[in-house]
Amino acid sequence: MMPQVTLQIINGGTVMEPLTENDIQVTLEKRGAAGRIDFTVIENGEMDFELGNTVKLLIDGALFFYGFVFEKSNSKDGKTSVTAYDQLRYLIHNKFSYIFEDKTADEIIKVIATDYLLNLGTIDGTDYPFESYTCENKTLMDTISEVLDRTYDETGNEFILFDDGAGKLSLRHHDDMKTTVFVDATQGEDYSYESSIDKDTYNDVVLVHQDTEEIAEAHDQNNISKWGLLRLLETVTDTTETVQTRAAQLLEIYNRPSKKLSVSSVFGNSTVRGGSLVTVNLKTAAETINQTMGVYSVTHVFQNDRHIMNLTLEGGEFSA
Secondary structure: OOOOEEEEEEEOOEEEOOOEEEEEEEEEEOOOOOOEEEEEEOOHHHOOOOOOOEEEEEEOOEEEEEEEEEEEEEOOOOOEEEEEEOOHHHHHHOEEEEEEEEEEHHHHHHHHHHHOOOOEEEEOOOOOEEEEEEEEEEEHHHHHHHHHHHHHHHHOOOEEEEEOOOOOEEEEEHHHOEEEEEEEOOOOOEEEEEEEOOOOOOOEEEEEEOOOOOEEEEEOHHHHHHHOOOEEEEEEOOOHHHHHHHHHHHHHHHOOOEEEEEEEEEEOOOOOOOOOEEEEEEEOOOOEEEEEEEEEEEEEEEEOOEEEEEEEEEEOOEOO
C-alpha cells in the first residue's frame, strides 16, 4: 500500500505543501555524500520560497527527509525544479584544519558538529582513540571519512554517518542498521552485477613506520599471480610491535575484488538508507547470492500510487 507522502517547503513561518509533477526522489548514500531530494513544483506563482528554505518529506506523518533548498530552476511554463540537501552538505562544502590529540572518531565528529552548528542525534562510541591526528585544509567530510576508515582498519568495526531524516547528525555501528527488507526474484524490474579489481583491491600491503622507517609487508602470492601486483603503501605511527599485525589486517580487508549488485524498482521501505542492511536471495548469471548485504546507495522514488527503491548493494564478498 502506498504510504501517505507529504512534501513541505518552509519559508520563515509559512509552511507550503506544493503540488509536484512526476516523481519525488530521495537519494541516500553510505559514505561521503549528503542526502538529496529532487522534485518539480507546478504553478510556482503561488509558491514563495527561496534558497536556504527548509524542505521536509513526511511518510505517514513521520519525518523521512529534512534538508535545505540549494538549487532551484524556473522554466517558461511556470514549473520549478528543486534540489535540497540534508545537513551533511555542509560537511562537504566547508574546509578546515584540525589537530586532535587522544580523541576517538565519535569525539572528533562531535567537535566538528559543534564548531559548525550542526544538530547531533545518536552518536555511537567508536572506542579507538587516535594518539594524534592532523588534517590540513580538508573538507570536514574527508576528515570524518578518514578517521572512520582508519577506525575500521584498526578494529574491524564499521560506523555509518548520516542525517537521521529529522535533521540530526547520527553515527551508528553498521551491525545495528539491519532492516526487515527482503530482496528476491519476485522484486525488482532489473538487476546488474559487476566485479572489479580496479578500485580498493590490494594483494600486497606495505607499511612504513614514520619514525623508525621499519617496513612491514603482507601479501597474497596467489592473487599477485592472477591479478598482478596491486600494492597499498602507507606511512604509519603504530608501535613497531603492531605494524605487522596491521599489515595482515589490511590485506584481509582489501585482498578481494570489489563487487556491486544493483537492483531497480524494489518495493519501497522508508527504513532503508545508505548503510542499512537488507537480506538478499538472488541468482545472477555469475553466482547465487543468499546473504545479508549493505546498502551502498538507495534512491527512493515516490510516483503517483507507488513507492519503489533503486538499490546498489555490497556486503560479504560484495563491495561497491
